[in-house]
Each structure stands twice: as C-alpha cells, then as structure tokens.
Amino acid sequence: MNVMAGNWVAIGQLNDIPRLGSRRVIIGDLKLAIFRTSDDNIFALEDRCPHKNGPLSQGIIHDGCVTCPLHNWVIALDTGQAQGADEGQVQTFPMRVDGETLMLDVATLPALTGA
Amino acid sequence: MSASKRKLVVVGNGMAPGRMLEYVLEADPNRFDITIFNAEPRVNYNRLMLSPVLSGEKTYEDILTHDDDWYATHGITLHKSARVETIDREAKTVTSVNGITAEYDDLVIATGSSPIIIPLPGHDLEGVLTYRDLDDVERMIEASNTKQHAVVIGGGLLGLEAAAGLKMQGLDVSVIHLAPTLMERQLDAAAGHLLEKAFVDRDIKVFTGSNTKEITGSDGAVTGVLLDDGTQLPADIVCMAVGIRPAVDLAKAVGLETERGIVVSDDMRTSDPTIFALGECVQHRGQCYGLVAPLYEMAKTIADNLLEGESVYEGSVTATKLKVTGVDLYSAGDFAEAENREEIVLRDAQAGIYKRLVLEEDRIVGAVLYGETSDGPWFFDMLKKGTDISEMRETLIFGQSFQGGAPLDPMAAVAALPDDAEICGCNGVCKSTITNAITSKGLTDLDDVRAHTKASSSCGTCTGLVEQLMAITLGDSYDPNAVKPMCGCTDLSHDDVRRLIKAKGIKTIPDVMQELEWTTSNGCAKCRPALNYYLVADWPDEYADDYQSRFINERAHANIQKDGTYSVVPRMWGGMTSSSELRAIADVVDKFDIPAVKVTGGQRIDLLGIEKDDLPAVWADLGDAGFVSGQAYAKGLRTVKTCVGTNWCRFGTQDSTGLGIRIEKFMWGSWTPAKVKMAVSGCPRNCAEATCKDVGIICTEAGFEIHFAGAAGLDIKGTEVLGQVTTEDAALEHVVALTQMYREQGHYLERIYKWAKRIGLDEIRRQIMDDDVARKRYFDAFVFSQKFAQVDPWAERVSGADKHEFNPMNVLQLEAAE
Ligand code: SRM
Ligand SMILES: Cc1cc2nc3c(=O)[nH]c(=O)nc-3n(C[C@H](O)[C@H](O)[C@H](O)COP(=O)(O)OP(=O)(O)OC[C@H]3O[C@@H](n4cnc5c(N)ncnc54)[C@H](O)[C@@H]3O)c2cc1C
Ligand code: SF4
Ligand code: FES
Numbered sequence: 001m002n003v004m005a006g007n008w009v010a011i012g013q014l015n016d017i018p019r020l021g022s023r024r025v026i027i028g029d030l031k032l033a034i035f036r037t038s039d040d041n042i043f044a045l046e047d048r049c050p051h052k053n054g055p056l057s058q059g060i061i062h063d064g065c066v067t068c069p070l071h072n073w074v075i076a077l078d079t080g081q082a083q084g085a086d087e088g089q090v091q092t093f094p095m096r097v098d099g100e101t102l103m104l105d106v107a108t109l110p111a112l113t114g115a
Numbered sequence: 116m117s118a119s120k121r122k123l124v125v126v127g128n129g130m131a132p133g134r135m136l137e138y139v140l141e142a143d144p145n146r147f148d149i150t151i152f153n154a155e156p157r158v159n160y161n162r163l164m165l166s167p168v169l170s171g172e173k174t175y176e177d178i179l180t181h182d183d184d185w186y187a188t189h190g191i192t193l194h195k196s197a198r199v200e201t202i203d204r205e206a207k208t209v210t211s212v213n214g215i216t217a218e219y220d221d222l223v224i225a226t227g228s229s230p231i232i233i234p235l236p237g238h239d240l241e242g243v244l245t246y247r248d249l250d251d252v253e254r255m256i257e258a259s260n261t262k263q264h265a266v267v268i269g270g271g272l273l274g275l276e277a278a279a280g281l282k283m284q285g286l287d288v289s290v291i292h293l294a295p296t297l298m299e300r301q302l303d304a305a306a307g308h309l310l311e312k313a314f315v316d317r318d319i320k321v322f323t324g325s326n327t328k329e330i331t332g333s334d335g336a337v338t339g340v341l342l343d344d345g346t347q348l349p350a351d352i353v354c355m356a357v358g359i360r361p362a363v364d365l366a367k368a369v370g371l372e373t374e375r376g377i378v379v380s381d382d383m384r385t386s387d388p389t390i391f392a393l394g395e396c397v398q399h400r401g402q403c404y405g406l407v408a409p410l411y412e413m414a415k416t417i418a419d420n421l422l423e424g425e426s427v428y429e430g431s432v433t434a435t436k437l438k439v440t441g442v443d444l445y446s447a448g449d450f451a452e453a454e455n456r457e458e459i460v461l462r463d464a465q466a467g468i469y470k471r472l473v474l475e476e477d478r479i480v481g482a483v484l485y486g487e488t489s490d491g492p493w494f495f496d497m498l499k500k501g502t503d504i505s506e507m508r509e510t511l512i513f514g515q516s517f518q519g520g521a522p523l524d525p526m527a528a529v530a531a532l533p534d535d536a537e538i539c540g541c542n543g544v545c546k547s548t549i550t551n552a553i554t555s556k557g558l559t560d561l562d563d564v565r566a567h568t569k570a571s572s573s574c575g576t577c578t579g580l581v582e583q584l585m586a587i588t589l590g591d592s593y594d595p596n597a598v599k600p601m602c603g604c605t606d607l608s609h610d611d612v613r614r615l616i617k618a619k620g621i622k623t624i625p626d627v628m629q630e631l632e633w634t635t636s637n638g639c640a641k642c643r644p645a646l647n648y649y650l651v652a653d654w655p656d657e658y659a660d661d662y663q664s665r666f667i668n669e670r671a672h673a674n675i676q677k678d679g680t681y682s683v684v685p686r687m688w689g690g691m692t693s694s695s696e697l698r699a700i701a702d703v704v705d706k707f708d709i710p711a712v713k714v715t716g717g718q719r720i721d722l723l724g725i726e727k728d729d730l731p732a733v734w735a736d737l738g739d740a741g742f743v744s745g746q747a748y749a750k751g752l753r754t755v756k757t758c759v760g761t762n763w764c765r766f767g768t769q770d771s772t773g774l775g776i777r778i779e780k781f782m783w784g785s786w787t788p789a790k791v792k793m794a795v796s797g798c799p800r801n802c803a804e805a806t807c808k809d810v811g812i813i814c815t816e817a818g819f820e821i822h823f824a825g826a827a828g829l830d831i832k833g834t835e836v837l838g839q840v841t842t843e844d845a846a847l848e849h850v851v852a853l854t855q856m857y858r859e860q861g862h863y864l865e866r867i868y869k870w871a872k873r874i875g876l877d878e879i880r881r882q883i884m885d886d887d888v889a890r891k892r893y894f895d896a897f898v899f900s901q902k903f904a905q906v907d908p909w910a911e912r913v914s915g916a917d918k919h920e921f922n923p924m925n926v927l928q929l930e931a932a933e
Contacts (some may be wrong), residue, residue: 009927011925011927012924012925013923016924017919017924018344018662018663018919019663019918020637020663021662021663023919023923023924024923024924025923025924025925025926025927026923026925026927027926027927027928028927028928034924038636038637052677053679055679055684058667058670058671058675058679059640060640060643060644060663060664060666060667061637061663062637062638062639062640062643063635063636063637063638063639067639067640069666069667069675070675070677072640074640081445082852085846097640106927
C-alpha cells in the first residue's frame with residue numbers, strides 16, 4: 001500500500017523542455033521521459049520503449065505521440081500505448097503544471113511503492 | 116595468382132552464357148580466368164526486350180544486362196566484334212577472325228542461333244533484314260524514319276513482334292504467313308484467328324496461307340514483294356522472320372557431333388568432354404529450344420559442372436507469351452489432336468476471350484489462353500507437375516480463383532497460388548521466393564524485387580503477377596502507379612512538395628503544413644525531417660533549422676546505439692591521421708573509459724558506447740586535438756576515402772590523397788537528401804573503391820574520370836561515368852556541382868543512384884558536363900550554402916549550444932517511505 005498518495009514534487013520548469021521536445025528525469029534507478037507537445041501539454045512516460053527498451057526521450061514528437069529512435073514504433077503520450085500494428089505499452093505517470101512549474105506525482109512511482 | 120586459376124573461355128555472349136557466368140561467380144568468384152568472345156560489337160543485353168526497343172517503348176540502355184563495368188568488376192576479358200573462327204582442340208585454344216587467340220581449360224560454346232533466310236530471288240537486296248540482334252533493330256528503326264512500307268515474312272512470335280513494333284514506328288506493315296493461321300506452332304486455329312483479328316484491328320495487313328514468290332527490287336534495293344497468287348505488295352524494307360537455325364557451323368567445323376544443334380549429353384558436355392555447349396545452339400535429347408527458360412536451366416547445370424558438380428539437365432517444358440502490348444496470349448505444352456485426348460474450351464466472343472485446355476488421362480498437356488491469361492501460370496504449373504484434375508474438371512477452365520467458389524478476382528487468384536507456383540517462367544522464380552524477398556529484405560518497389568529475385572527481369576510478361584504479389588504482400592502500402600505521397604500526413608509526393616516550397620516561397624515547417632494542407636497538426640517522423648531538409652537546402656541563409664524535426668543522431672551529433680549509448684566518429688580527412696591524433700584518441704578512450712574502438716569501413720575511427728551526458732566532454736578533448744565531427748550520423752557528406760596515390764604508390768598517377776582531402780574539406784558540413792560517400796583512387800586499380808560510391812574519382816595519366824551513382828549497401832551497383840576532366844580544380848567543381856544538383860532535386864533519403872535513375876544519367880551529364888552555365892550556377896549555390904553549414908557541431912555544443920540535450924532536466928533522490 002502507498003502512504004504518500006498525491007505526493008507532487010517539482011521536477012522542472014515548462015521552458016526547460018522545448019516544444020515538441022523531451023527531457024530526461026532520473027529518479028533512483030527509474031528513468032523518465034518528460035514530453036512537451038506543440039500545445040504545451042506535458043506527459044511523463046518511462047523512458048523505455050516496449051519494443052526493445054529504446055530511449056523514447058530521444059524520439060521525434062508529433063500529434064500526441066513519440067516515434068522511438070531505434071525502430072520507429074509510435075507511442076501515444078497519454079496512454080503509453082504502441083500505435084498501429086505494434087503491441088505494447090509504456091507506463092505513464094501523472095503530471096501537472098502549476099504556472100510554469102512541472103509537477104510529478106511521485107506517489108505512483110514503482111521505485112517507491114514497490115516494496 | 117591468376118596463373119593458378121583455370122582458364123574458362125566462352126564463345127558467344129548471349130543471354131545463356133550471361134546467366135551461366137552469374138551462377139559461376141556467385142558460387143566461386145575466384146576459380147576462373149574468364150575470357151568471352153562476342154561476334155556482336157557490344158556487351159550483353161536482354162534479347163527478349165528487342166521488341167520494346169523496336170516499338171520505342173524501351174531504349175538499349177534499359178535492356179542491358181551486363182555492362183562494361185560488370186566485366187571490369189569481375190575481371191572478365193570480353194572481346195567485342197570478335198567472332199570465333201577456329202578451335203584447336205589439341206592445343207586447347209580458340210582464335211577469332213580478328214586474330215585474337217585464347218587458351219582454355221574449359222570451353223563453353225554458346226553461339227545461339229541464326230535467323231533462317233529463304234533463298235528467294237531478291238533475298239540479298241538492300242533493305243532485306245532479319246530480326247535477331249540490336250543491329251537489326253537499329254536498321255529497322257532507321258528505315259522507319261525514312262521509309263514507308265514494311266513487309267514481314269513469317270507470322271510467328273518474332274514476325275508478329277516485329278510487325279507490331281514497325282507499326283508503332285509509323286510504317287505501313289503487312290505480314291505474310293505460309294500456314295493458314297498465325298503462330299500455328301504455339302496456337303490452335305481458333306486462337307490464331309483471334310490473334311489475326313487483333314493485328315488487323317491495329318491496321319496491320321495479314322496474308323495467311325500465302326507464299327512469297329520473290330522479293331522485287333530496282334538498282335540493288337528492295338521495292339516490293341510478290342506472292343504466289345500474284346499479289347504485289349510495295350516494300351521499302353522486308354523483315355524475314357521465318358525461324359531460326361541453331362548456329363552449329365563452328366562446332367561442326369572442329370568435328371564436334373552435331374545434328375540440328377550441337378549434340379550434348381545430360382551433363383551438357385559435347386562429344387569432346389572438355390567442351391560444353393549452351394543455349395539455342397544446343398540439341399539435347401533430340402530437342403532444340405528457342406526460349407530462355409530452358410537455357411537458364413542449362414546454364415545452371417553447366418555452372419555447377421564447371422565447379423566439379425554432377426548436375427544433369429533433363430529437358431524442359433516451355434510456355435510462350437507474345438510480347439505485343441495490348442495482346443494477351445499464353446500458350447504452353449502440346450495441343451495436337453489425338454484420340455486419347457479431350458479438350459475443354461471456353462469462348463466469350465463479347466470479351467474476346469478464348470481458352471482451351473488439352474487433357475490426357477485427367478492431366479493437362481496443353482493450354483492456350485487468349486484475351487485473359489492470368490491463369491496461365493496456374494495451368495502451366497499443373498501441366499508440369501502432372502496434377503490430376505478430375506476433381507475440378509467441371510470448373511477447371513474458369514481458372515483458379517473459381518475453384519472453391521472464390522470471386523473471379525485476379526488478386527484472389529494470385530493469392531491462392533501455391534508457394535511453389537512458378538511466377539517468372541524465364542527465370543524459374545516461384546511465388547514464395549518473391550514474397551519472402553519482399554518481406555525479409557523489406558522491398559517496396561518493382562526494381563528492387565527484380566534486383567533481388569530476378570523475377571520479371573527477362574521477358575517482363577510476368578510483371579503484372581509480380582506486382583500483384585507485391586500488392587498482396589505489402590497491402591495497401593503498395594500501388595504501382597500512384598505517385599507515392601510523402602507520408603500519411605499528405606497526398607502530395609516529394610516532388611510536389613519540393614516544387615511548391617519553391618513556387619510559393621514557403622519558409623517554415625508550420626507554413627508548409629498550413630499552405631499544403633497537411634492532415635496532421637505536426638506531421639510525423641517521416642515528413643518532418645524531410646521538410647526540414649528541403650527548407651535547409653532551398654533557403655540556406657533564411658531558414659532556421661528545426662531542431663525538433665531532426666532524427667536523434669542529427670540532434671545529438673552522434674549515432675545512437677541499441678543500448679541508448681552513442682558512438683562518436685571524428686573526421687580523419689581523406690583517411691589520413693597522425694601519431695598525435697591517435698594519441699589524443701587513446702587519451703579520450705582512457706579518460707572516459709570508452710568500451711569499444713573500431714576502425715570503420717570509412718577509413719576512420721569509431722568510438723562506441725559513450726554515455727550521452729559525456730558527449731560534450733568527449734568532444735571538447737577531441738576538439739583540442741583538432742578533430743571535428745565526422746558526421747557519421749548525418750544525411751550529409753560522410754567520408755571521402757582515398758588511396759596513397761602519387762605520394763607513395765608506384766602506380767599513382769595523381770595526388771589522390773590530396774584531392775580527397777581537398778574535397779572533404781570543401782564539402783564537409785553540407786546537408787544532402789541522403790548520406791553522400793565519396794572516394795578518390797590514384798589509378799584504375801581503384802584501391803579506394805571509388806566505383807561503388809555515390810561519387811568517385813579515378814585518377815589517370817590524362818586527368819580525372821568522375822564517377823557517380825554507385826551503391827554498395829542495400830543494393831550493389833557499379834558507378835556510371837559522369838565524364839573526364841583534366842585538372843584538380845575542374846574535378847572539384849564538377850563534383851560540387853553534381854552534389855548541388857542532387858541537393859536541389861533529390862527526395863529525402865533517396866541516395867544518388869536512385870535520384871540519377873529517376874532524373875536520367877544523360878540529363879545529369881548534360882547539365883554538369885556540357886552546360887557550363889548550369890554547372891557554374893550549381894557550384895555557386897553550393898558555396899553559398901556552405902557559409903551557413905560549415906560550422907563544427909561539436910565545437911558549438913562544447914561551447915554550450917543545446918545544453919538541454921545532453922543532461923537530464925532533474926535527478927531526484929527520494930527517500931522511500933519507511
Ligand atoms: C561504423 C560503420 C561500420 C563499421 O564499423 O565500419 C557503419 C555503421 C553504421 N551504418 Fe553503415 N557504417 C559504416 C560504413 C558503411 C559503408 C561502407 C562505406 O561507407 O564505405 C556502407 C556501404 C556504402 C553505403 O553507404 O551504402 C554502409 C551502409 C549503410 C547503410 C545502407 C545504406 C544504403 O542506402 O544502402 C545503412 C542504413 C541507412 O543508412 O539507412 C547504414 C547505417 C549504419 C548505422 C548508422 C546504423 C544506424 O543508423 O545507427 C551504423 C551506425 C553504427 C555507429 O554508431 O557507428 N550503413 N555503411 C561504418 C562507418 C563509416 C564511417 O566512417 O562513417
Ligand atoms: C526479338 C526476340 C524476341 C524474343 N522473345 C522471347 C521471349 O519472349 N521469351 C523467350 O523465352 N525467348 C525469347 N526470344 C528467344 C531468346 O532471346 C533466345 O532464346 C536467347 O536469347 C538465346 O540465348 P543464347 O545465349 O543461346 O543465344 P543468343 O542470345 O542469340 O547469343 C548468341 C551470341 O553469340 C554470338 N555468336 C554467334 N557465333 C559466334 C562466334 N562464332 N563467335 C563469337 N560469338 C558468336 C552472337 O553474335 C550472339 O551475340 C526472343 C528472341 C528474339 C530475337
Ligand atoms: S552493417 Fe552497418 S548497420 Fe548493419 S550492423 Fe553492421 S554497422 Fe550496423
Ligand atoms: S526499441 Fe523502440 S522501436 Fe525498437
């Protein structure tokens with residue numbers, strides 16, 4: 001069970017991430033990719049492609065998706081679902097933007113909840 | 116070393132030996148010293164395709180199968196215009212009319228066949244031609260420019276193709292045929308009549324059951340043809356296509372056993388075991404063949420036996436297709452009437468369809484299809500396998516898709532073909548070979564499929580089937596005629612987009628998407644990098660590169676690896692390096708303990724497995740030692756390989772190293788549609804492998820031979836020669852201009868050889884070699900764009916550019932709850 005539900009921490013500023021860009025955030029052994037879409041929505045996904053663990057943070061971002069740099073799987077940023085014929089899902093994490101500040105709900109991080 | 120090789124001599128350079136050599140070289144490229152004698156004054160071409168050349172649908176270049184480069188690349192000596200006159204079987208030598216003698220250990224006679232000329236009165240008049248090789252075709256085309264009336268004697272496969280071709284060249288054409296119906300050797304009377312009608316509809320006069328009495332002429336040139344029944348036909352040219360005779364004279368003269376053809380046993384050896392015979396000149400088990408499929412099988416057998424194999428050739432059943440655009444005709448096997456035979460006939464006068472199957476004991480022995488031939492391969496397949504058809508006898512004639520009640524849709528029919536069904540008869544390629552190649556090699560266009568499987572690369576009549584297979588295998592993504600849209604975000608092709616960007620003066624990616632009505636809000640990973648390149652190339656000074664539209668390698672200026680680490684390849688100009696450079700690299704490797712150091716295929720060094728965060732620091736140290744980025748990741752200038760040239764090599768004719776370095780220093784940093792790799796070799800020995808590069812230079816005493824459009828990756832292709840220049844400056848100018856032309860016209864990810872194929876080699880030669888104004892303009896445009904492109908991306912990032920790319924936004928240490 002999880003003692004720190006809705007535990008939001010600041011992980012950076014909106015402008016740390018270019019539009020249609022991504023930055024990495026490292027929390028313990030967990031690597032996250034934080035994405036910024038053209039309309040300034042922010043998403044947090046584990047930085048690990050469901051195909052062969054490609055670093056999604058290095059992909060090209062378009063229309064609410066990221067294309068993995070290794071073999072071009074297309075992953076939806078909101079659900080983490082692989083698009084098209086490919087099957088797989090990346091874990092996503094709740095994000096929120098307070099003014100310019102990017103907030104991540106660390107309560108849901110496996111690194112902390114998992115035992 | 117060649118002393119130790121066996122000497123293989125081939126007499127005749129036609130399609131059969133061409134294929135045989137491919138098999139031999141595939142199995143063992145170094146076994147033989149190969150010498151070929153060809154009576155024709157040229158390399159090897161696809162004889163089957165002469166008719167499309169005659170009709171103007173193709174050019175000679177289109178039908179080449181082995182060009183000079185091919186012989187050079189494989190170290191084969193080809194003597195052109197060298198008809199072999201004698202063979203000395205004791206001394207094991209052959210000698211040609213023009214006095215060239217070659218020794219052999221193994222000899223292959225592949226003299227093909229010669230057209231039969233009926234010794235009619237007037238057969239030797241000027242303007243009387245046969246139809247066998249390119250010279251004949253050239254004569255006919257030439258005649259069609261000046262002359263008016265053509266008469267073709269012979270209504271068989273060749274005669275009819277000649278007639279149709281001459282008609283398309285604008286001549287008024289008559290066909291004279293002895294038998295009562297056309298192509299009586301392949302067709303029954305009914306199909307023969309339909310065929311005749313099709314020719315009459317094309318306004319070609321057909322005289323069946325008529326015999327030519329004499330060819331009339333005045334002062335040495337033909338003027339007309341006189342038939343037995345007294346009919347007079349005007350004629351400026353007469354094409355005799357009354358059949359072929361295996362060319363056995365040479366073999367006969369040297370005492371080999373010959374009858375109609377050169378007699379061979381199942382291992383394809385003649386009566387002299389050191390001499391093989393191959394192709395149309397052969398008589399095997401009493402049979403002579405006039406189609407390529409059996410000859411290719413013979414070729415395989417001989418190739419194997421030359422390499423100590425023990426293959427046997429057991430004869431072939433053949434199928435014929437007439438290659439006249441708009442006439443669909445397929446015929447296989449034997450359909451002479453006989454009492455133990457029954458036939459199934461389907462007629463549809465409306466649709467002009469006629470199908471006839473000849474059965475013997477519930478097995479297909481003959482098939483004639485007219486008007487609708489898509490089931491041909493299916494019938495032929497069962498014919499060869501001797502399949503028992505009693506089960507489907509009632510519906511057999513309706514074809515394959517009908518069996519099992521499937522709708523009569525050609526796609527379904529092809530889909531339903533068994534994996535081992537033969538699709539390409541000429542090359543014996545079966546369905547699964549093609550579909551596997553498509554999926555495993557990721558082939559998407561017909562040329563690639565031809566290159567990888569040989570299917571549809573000979574007579575071309577199975578092209579439709581192959582395209583259907585591609586459609587079935589690739590799904591909707593494949594549409595042969597559609598101009599491919601750039602990607603799912605637009606219906607416009609790369610060409611349209613490039614044109615519109617210039618025409619409308621569009622200068623940002625969002626504007627392109629707005630103006631050209633993209634269907635997605637920010638495009639996709641396919642179109643964004645392409646658009647970014649087009650804008651960079653078209654507006655070098657005004658356009659601000661869109662960082663987020665670049666593939667990660669071009670953002671990080673290193674190559675991403677499968678584990679998310681990166682590799683770094685510094686430039687080593689022209690492949691030259693020094694102790695201090697190597698020392699600096701060694702230090703960097705130690706300092707950042709880089710797991711792998713590799714000498715690349717591009718004459719430089721690759722440092723692999725570097726953590727992304729370390730890249731700037733690695734570059735800083737490399738930069739201090741004078742290194743700049745090798746752009747091993749860029750769709751841009753990659754490497755310029757060189758050899759040691761006059762600096763050291765005893766054969767060097769020019770300073771190839773110097774020129775290579777000069778080119779690399781002049782052109783580095785430029786973005787191109789796809790990567791560009793160059794090489795400069797100091798002499799034709801070509802140690803820098805210049806003849807498989809995007810652009811290559813071969814130095815000679817006379818100056819510099821500029822090559823381009825080579826490939827040595829997914830495809831392999833020797834370069835084409837762009838032209839000769841005499842000075843280094845000229846060489847640089849031409850190479851730069853060529854590259855700029857490609858930068859302005861190439862589709863994103865389209866290598867130079869594909870672009871050249873699309874634009875046409877001659878057009879490129881014309882603009883770069885012959886049109887000084889165009890060349891100068893290209894050159895200046897390139898120089899201008901370099902002002903903005905030639906900035907070392909590593910140095911920029913060492914001094915702080917794109918910091919965010921190289922370090923995480925945040926590293927948090929959170930305490931787990933108690
Ligand atoms: C390092 C190297 C192999 C080696 O260890 O020698 C190499 C490595 C890669 N090649 Fe290559 N190629 C290397 C020489 C070649 C050569 C030989 C040459 O350049 O003389 C060829 C054949 C010539 C050619 O370019 O076609 C070659 C044909 C390819 C191809 C097929 C390209 C094509 O259109 O056919 C690819 C795939 C692509 O580019 O789409 C490719 C792609 C790659 C990539 C970049 C795959 C990728 O996208 O990550 C590899 C990156 C590994 C890395 O991080 O370094 N590499 N690659 C060579 C680097 C040369 C250099 O110094 O820059
Ligand atoms: C117009 C046309 C259309 C055709 N269409 C089809 C088709 O659709 N399907 C099909 O299967 N087949 C077709 N054929 C037949 C096919 O082209 C031949 O079966 C095939 O080319 C024979 O190959 P080959 O190597 O045996 O002989 P060839 O290709 O004829 O080559 C023989 C070569 O040897 C040379 N030569 C002869 N004597 C000597 C000597 N003493 N020394 C040196 N060189 C010598 C000749 O000049 C010639 O270049 C067509 C033929 C023609 C002419
Ligand atoms: S051939 Fe090139 S692309 Fe393929 S594995 Fe080797 S380096 Fe990578
Ligand atoms: S690892 Fe992401 S597509 Fe292969």
